[in-house]
Every structure is written in structure tokens, then in C-alpha cells.
Amino acid sequence: xxxxxxxxxxxxxxxxxxxxxxxxRLKQWSLMKIWLVVASLVFYALGDIRxxxxxxxxxxxxxxxxxALGGWPADSEHMVQRKVLLxxxxxxxxxxxxxxxxxxxxxxxxxxxxxxxxxxxHIVLPIGISFFTFQLIAYLVDSYKGQTKGYNxxxxxxxxxxxxxxxxxxxIPHAESVPQFExxxxxxxxxxxxxxxxxxxxxxxxxxxxxxxxxxxxxxxFFSTIASTPDMVSAWYYSIEYTISxxxxxxxxxxxxxxxxxxxxxxxxxxxxxxxxxxxxxxYWRRWHITLSxxxxxxxxxxxxxxxxxxxxxxxxxxxxxFVSGFWHGAGWTFVVWGLVNGFFVCTxxxxxxxxxxxxxxxxxxxxxxxxxxxxxxxxxxxxxxxWTVLKGLANIPSLSGYLSGRMGxxxxxxxxxLILVFSIALCWFSPNSGWMRRKFTEYLDANDNxxxxxxxxxxxxxxxSVMFMNHVASFLYFQx
Amino acid sequence: MAKKAIIVFLTVSLxxxxxxxxxxxxxxxxxxxRFRSGxxxxxPRQDEEINQRMMVVYDLxxxxxxxxxxxxxxxxxxxxxxxxxxxxYTGYDFLxxxxxxxxxxxxxxxxxxxxxxxxxxxxxxxxxxxxxYIDEATLNEARRMPALLSVExxxxxxxxxxxxxxxxxxxxxxxxxxxxxxxxxQVDGLRPYLGLDAEKLDQWIVDARLESAxxxxxxxYYKTMISKRLDPMLYAQKYVLDMEIPYTNKLERLFHExxxxxxxxxxxxxxxxxxxxxxxxxxxxxxxxxxVHMAERYKYEGFEYWDFLLRLADIVDYYDFSYFCDxxxxxxxxxxxxxxxxxxxxxxxxxxxxxxxYHFGRHVTKANVAKYLMEREQDYxxxxxxxxxxxxxxxxxxxxxxxxxxxxxxxxxxxx
Numbered sequence: 103x104x105x106x107x108x109x110x111x112x113x114x115x116x117x118x119x120x121x122x123x124x125x126x127r128l129k130q131w132s133l134m135k136i137w138l139v140v141a142s143l144v145f146y147a148l149g150d151i152r153x154x155x156x157x158x159x160x161x162x163x164x165x166x167x168x169x170a171l172g173g174w175p176a177d178s179e180h181m182v183q184r185k186v187l188l189x190x191x192x193x194x195x196x197x198x199x200x201x202x203x204x205x206x207x208x209x210x211x212x213x214x215x216x217x218x219x220x221x222x223x224h225i226v227l228p229i230g231i232s233f234f235t236f237q238l239i240a241y242l243v244d245s246y247k248g249q250t251k252g253y254n255x256x257x258x259x260x261x262x263x264x265x266x267x268x269x270x271x272x273x274i275p276h277a278e279s280v281p282q283f284e285x286x287x288x289x290x291x292x293x294x295x296x297x298x299x300x301x302x303x304x305x306x307x308x309x310x311x312x313x314x315x316x317x318x319x320x321x322x323x324f325f326s327t328i329a330s331t332p333d334m335v336s337a338w339y340y341s342i343e344y345t346i347s348x349x350x351x352x353x354x355x356x357x358x359x360x361x362x363x364x365x366x367x368x369x370x371x372x373x374x375x376x377x378x379x380x381x382x383x384x385x386y387w388r389r390w391h392i393t394l395s396x397x398x399x400x401x402x403x404x405x406x407x408x409x410x411x412x413x414x415x416x417x418x419x420x421x422x423x424x425f426v427s428g429f430w431h432g433a434g435w436t437f438v439v440w441g442l443v444n445g446f447f448v449c450t451x452x453x454x455x456x457x458x459x460x461x462x463x464x465x466x467x468x469x470x471x472x473x474x475x476x477x478x479x480x481x482x483x484x485x486x487x488x489x490w491t492v493l494k495g496l497a498n499i500p501s502l503s504g505y506l507s508g509r510m511g512x513x514x515x516x517x518x519x520x521l522i523l524v525f526s527i528a529l530c531w532f533s534p535n536s537g538w539m540r541r542k543f544t545e546y547l548d549a550n551d552n553x554x555x556x557x558x559x560x561x562x563x564x565x566x567x568s569v570m571f572m573n574h575v576a577s578f579l580y581f582q583x
Numbered sequence: 584m585a586k587k588a589i590i591v592f593l594t595v596s597l598x599x600x601x602x603x604x605x606x607x608x609x610x611x612x613x614x615x616x617r618f619r620s621g622x623x624x625x626x627p628r629q630d631e632e633i634n635q636r637m638m639v640v641y642d643l644x645x646x647x648x649x650x651x652x653x654x655x656x657x658x659x660x661x662x663x664x665x666x667x668x669x670x671x672y673t674g675y676d677f678l679x680x681x682x683x684x685x686x687x688x689x690x691x692x693x694x695x696x697x698x699x700x701x702x703x704x705x706x707x708x709x710x711x712x713x714x715x716y717i718d719e720a721t722l723n724e725a726r727r728m729p730a731l732l733s734v735e736x737x738x739x740x741x742x743x744x745x746x747x748x749x750x751x752x753x754x755x756x757x758x759x760x761x762x763x764x765x766x767x768x769q770v771d772g773l774r775p776y777l778g779l780d781a782e783k784l785d786q787w788i789v790d791a792r793l794e795s796a797x798x799x800x801x802x803x804y805y806k807t808m809i810s811k812r813l814d815p816m817l818y819a820q821k822y823v824l825d826m827e828i829p830y831t832n833k834l835e836r837l838f839h840e841x842x843x844x845x846x847x848x849x850x851x852x853x854x855x856x857x858x859x860x861x862x863x864x865x866x867x868x869x870x871x872x873x874x875v876h877m878a879e880r881y882k883y884e885g886f887e888y889w890d891f892l893l894r895l896a897d898i899v900d901y902y903d904f905s906y907f908c909d910x911x912x913x914x915x916x917x918x919x920x921x922x923x924x925x926x927x928x929x930x931x932x933x934x935x936x937x938x939x940x941y942h943f944g945r946h947v948t949k950a951n952v953a954k955y956l957m958e959r960e961q962d963y964x965x966x967x968x969x970x971x972x973x974x975x976x977x978x979x980x981x982x983x984x985x986x987x988x989x990x991x992x993x994x995x996x997x998x999x
Contacts (some may be wrong), residue, residue, distance in 0.1 A: 562595025
């Protein structure tokens, strides 16, 4: 189910919200949690009922493994059993993810290498599987380390299934989410949090419906029908358009998730912090999909850094982390190369910083922006051939003569989308982000400042305008992961 | 302060949403409230911005029982089917239920609804072929399935159309203010361009009550040619062969890819239910598979689609006009990649009822489907071979084989 739909906003969410706090008023703390877990499971089932049994089996299976890992004492006597159990648990999760996400990838590579003709399976990917599998693996690792002692099954289920972050994140560690569900102060409606939640949700809605969807529709149309080298203007226009739309699509979901979490007094971490203002790729990845970066940092980078200290540990660990990130994002070599290219850029930025080298802000910002756009082409293109075709288009200077002579015109881009694109770029580069709006709003609320009412009014207007265009909501781009 | 902020937010939101609903009700961009009330019953159904499904269903609901005895059901390819011509052959008054983006959920829904609410005795089901691969999801408001087909009341739609996308509402409001009139097509320009007897032509067009989308679009087709001084073959090259992607790319995909038809199973199951329903209710069902040009075949022509046709014959006999032949090859018979012009459909209908001067169409049954498909496959590979050796598949042109863009006056003489 998509957040920015009538069914969610006017039916599902009010029932869950009021039901949750009604149980709180009756002081039924366990029932509150059960209500939220059931609602989250219903949320998932409504997204795609076919995969509901797999989802349920996976979370309960991991709970059994995690409990066993946490239950065994962490002494040398049980070290082997615990390691085996952990390995089995991780492998099981990876196999499940691998089956759904990577079967056709492996088949096509197998066919390519041995000249085989094994047919592709076209297996449909369960929604959110990449995200919840990551969280489940993290849970097993933390259980192995003894960090999940004291969690009962409800805590665990809430941590995994809490619906605002279930499908696409933000990825929140159990150590951050469980205490919030346990906090007795969070069991009543907090007008402050509800107000902030409304603001964040409205921002996210507006970003998704008014900015992301119109741009994505146009850009995806271009990338899905490329047959020959495009003209230079089209190549740049659609590449930039997709880059911008991708950000707004992802960050809008994060804003809505954070807003929804606040309604339940759960503070989800921010996921985007104006990434297109970054001055280098290291900075960019500190601002883009922050929780994923944090997760990969804790569970991939850290373990490889310790193992590869002898091999310029930081750089090796970075490349491995981005390899994993690329592979996680998609079952295709373009994603892997995308990851490695990003890793290379991050290493370059790090090396420059380490040696005290830097460029003027405009230069570094421009190069970073260019790098982001080029990487996005690799990310969205269905194959290297298409990516290369688009890249050639970016340098297709002779095609400009078509525009200069009047044979080709700009009318094909329309009027509305280019205006939205220019506005969106201006937002990305020059305006504060939704995190800033949240901070300001919180300050005004806490200081009883009437400017809070102005922001509430703005949020209401954003919400209403979003509702007016809500009939054509496209699913979020990250749903494909 | 937080409570005040929430009140401000909720007040603005509720007021805004109420205003939004009111605007949609007053502008009524999809005519829903006017159809529902019976205030309007007739509109040219070729306007892609109107929800034709709603129009048909409310026409059936609001008309006295017995108004219609026959249905033409199909997608946009069925638009040129003339109910006047069908009445000539069957004696029944037909309602044309052809809608843009026809799919089996619509076909099944409207047939069952019509049989329930009218004394339907005859259904001509015109299949496009693309039902097998086009996404099941509603594409936009104009294609939304009426709630009446699936629930007892239309309350769900009443609420839904209060909150339709503001873009459509504002566009309509900008054009014509509140409750716009639909644009009516002009057919006067049609007469000089077709070789048919003028009187008969007027009768077909007027009696058909402007059902055919391609009538308006035929005018556009000819106007485009005249205003742009395009030769018909140049028109065909641009708007038929190279529509969306170049013709050569289409041939490349047709002969080197094996398209999947993901909705094959669902379509066959729906077809079976339709057949059983018609048999149980003594409704005569005639199934037609419409004409297809080479420029469209790359989307679904292949082994999976032939499998669909094979299994379709197990369920019901049908008249197939989609095979490889001169009429389907000639681009002058089409006004875009996916749609043939009126004359082709008139020839098709006449052929079904025994008047077949052009030998167009195959009556496919369980007994002959295997042979028919083998011939079709052979024709495919003949063209594949031509493409492999020459880089193209040569198509006939004006006045050449299969050109039915101008039917001779003698055609009507044979109509019995």
C-alpha cells in the first residue's frame, strides 16, 4: 500500500492510529503493540498478499534463530554452535533474497558463460524483501553479539514490521526503535509529535505527487525506449530529470515514513540531508540514504576494515561496501559497476582530504553533480549498451545543429515538466530541506511562536494540493528493491 | 501551540478537500454525475477523455428493458463496427460497448450486466489481441471500471469521482466552465473521400449514432494529408509504420524476440466464463479477432500468442482477421499502428455474415485451428526470411494488393 493514496490516508491510517491510542487509554500496553504489529502485517499483505506467507515465515524463522543465538551463553564452549547457527541463519536469509532477486541474474550469466539456454524464471520480487532481509540479518548478528537480550517477541515484531519503515526504510537499528516502543511516555497521543508528523507527511506527499511522479514518468519513458544515440539536449535533459526525480521519490517516502512514525511517538532517523548540495562523493554518501550507509558501515565496512588493514584497509573496505551496495540495489552488472564507481569516487575524495588537497567549492560541487548524474545513468539503464548509448548522447554535439536549424524543437519536453524540473533543481540546491523545516517547526512549537501556525497552514495547503493530484500516484522507485 | 497547529492544519485540509470535491461535482469532467442521474445518455464515445465504460453501463441501467437486444463489445479496435450494419444482418438493435483499452474484465463485466438489465440476445465480442499483454491495472480515470459491474451500488464511484485528479477538472473548467458539453465530431467532410454510395454512407454513419471513433479520426486522417500535403503512403509511413518506433526496429523485434503474453491464462479463463454465461442465458456469442497490421505485430505475435489462439478455439469458434494477408499488410488500411479504418471493419462484418468478395477472414474452429495456425506460422517465417535477406518486409501500397481504403461502389451492390 502506498502512503500517498486515499485508502491509506483516510481509511487505514486513522483506524490504526486511533485504535492504537484507544488501547493506550485503556492501559493495554501489550495489546497496543499487538495492534500495531497486526496493522503492519495487514499493511504488508495489502501490498501483495502473494508474499505474505513468505514474509511471516521469514520473520518468525529469524526470531527462532535469534532467540537461540541470544539464549546460548557467549562462552568458548558454545562458540562453534553459535557461529554455525549464525552462519545458517545468514545463509538462509541470503538464499531467500537470492532466489527472488538474483535467480535470473545467475541464469543469464550462466547461459552467457557456458552458452546455455536455460530459460529465465521471471520471479516476482516480494516487496521490501531487500530491506527486511537486511534488518533480519542485522538482528541475527546482534543476537550473536548478545545485544538483543531482553527482547520479547512483540518487541522483535515491532522492530521488523513497523509499517512506516517496513517496505523502504529508513533502516532503524533495534537499539533505537525498541526502547521507543517500550517508553511509557510514548503511549499517549502527543500533540507536538502529531503536529510535526503532519508537517513531515505533507512535505513528503507534496514531494512525491507534485515533483517526483511527473518527472519520473517522463524520464522513465525516455530510458525505456532508447533505440539509438539520443540528441545531446534530450540526453542531458532526461538524465538530469531522472536524477532529480529519483531523489524526490526516495526522500518523499522517507519524509512520510518519519511523519507517520511521529504520530506513534516513534522518531525514525532522517535518510536524506540535501545530497545534491554535496561537494564531493564522500559528502554525498553522508547525505544520501543515510540509514543504508550507516547500516552498511556497521555490518560490512567495519568487518572488512578489520580484515584488510594491511591492504589500505579503508579503501579496500570502502570498495567492498560499495560492491555490496551495488549488488543489493539490483540484480545486474550495471548496478555492480555503479556501486564500484561510487566507491572509487568516495576513495578519491577521501584520499584528497587525507592529503589536504581540495578544489574551489564551485569546481568540486560541479564535478560531484556531474558524477552523480553520470552514475544515475548507469543506475537506471537496463544494460551497459543503453547506458553507453545515453552517455554518447551527452556528447552528441553534432545533434545541436538540429535545434539550431529548427529541425528539432524543445516542444517535445512539454511545458509543465521542465518548469517542475527547474523548480526542483532550485529546491535541491538553494532551499533548506524538510529536516530543516522540521527543526524550525519544532523550535516554534516549543517556544509558542505563532510562526508554527504559518508552517501548519503551509503544511495544510501542501496536503490539500497533494490530495487533489492523488489519483495517479505511481509506486515508489525503491519498491523494486 | 501544538494543538492550535493541528487545528489549523485540519481546518485547512478539510476545507480544501471539501472545495475540491465540490469543484469536481460541479465541473463533472468525466460526466459521471450526469450519466448517473440520466441527465445525459448519449455522447460520442470516441472521446478518450470520457469514461466510456461509465457511459455504457449507465446507458444500460437507465434505458428501458428491451431497448437493446445486441451488444458490440470490444476495445478501440471495435469502434468502426457499425451497429446499423449489424442490424441489417441480424435485425437486432445493438448497443456499442467498445471502449478504449478493452480488457477481459470489462468484456465479462459488461456482458453479464447487460444480460441482467436488458434482454440481450446477441453479443459480438471483438478481440484486439493486445488484451493478452496490456497491464490489467486501470490506466487512468477514462478507463476506470464502473463499480456497478462489481458491486450492487455505485456508491464507491460516487465518492471516487468527487476526488478525481484536479488536472482533468481544471482543463475542462478552462474549456467550458461548469459541466462542459462534449465535442461532437463532424462527419460532413467524410463523404468526398470514400467511394461508397453517399446515401448508404449517411445512413450507416447517422444510424450508428456516431459510435465510431475512427470516423472522427478518419477526418483527421484525411485533413492531415491535405493540410500537410501528404501523400497517403507518406501518411502511412509516418503515422502507421513508424508510430512510436521505426518500422525496421519493429521488424527486428518481431523476428528476433519472442514476445510474452502474460495475461494469456486469465484471458482464456474469462473467455470460458463468458461462453458459459452466454450459453446458460441463451445469448448468441460471436467472437471476432480484429485486423492487425505488420507494424503492431511485434508486440505479441509469436508462439505464445499462437498458443492463445489455439486454446481459444477450444473454448469458442471465432472469426480471425489478424492473420498475415495483403489486407493486413497494406498500411493504407490503417490510420495508426493499432487501428484499421472503417472500411476494413465493414468488410469484416459483411464477411462474417456471408458476403465475402475479398475473401478476408478465417472461421476458426477446434477442427481446423491447428491447420490454420500452421499456415500462420509459415507466413511468419516467410516474412522472417524476407527480412533476413532484405532488411525489410515490403508492403503493398496505394491501389495495390489488399488496398481497401476506398471501397468501390459495387461493394454495396452485393449487400443482401
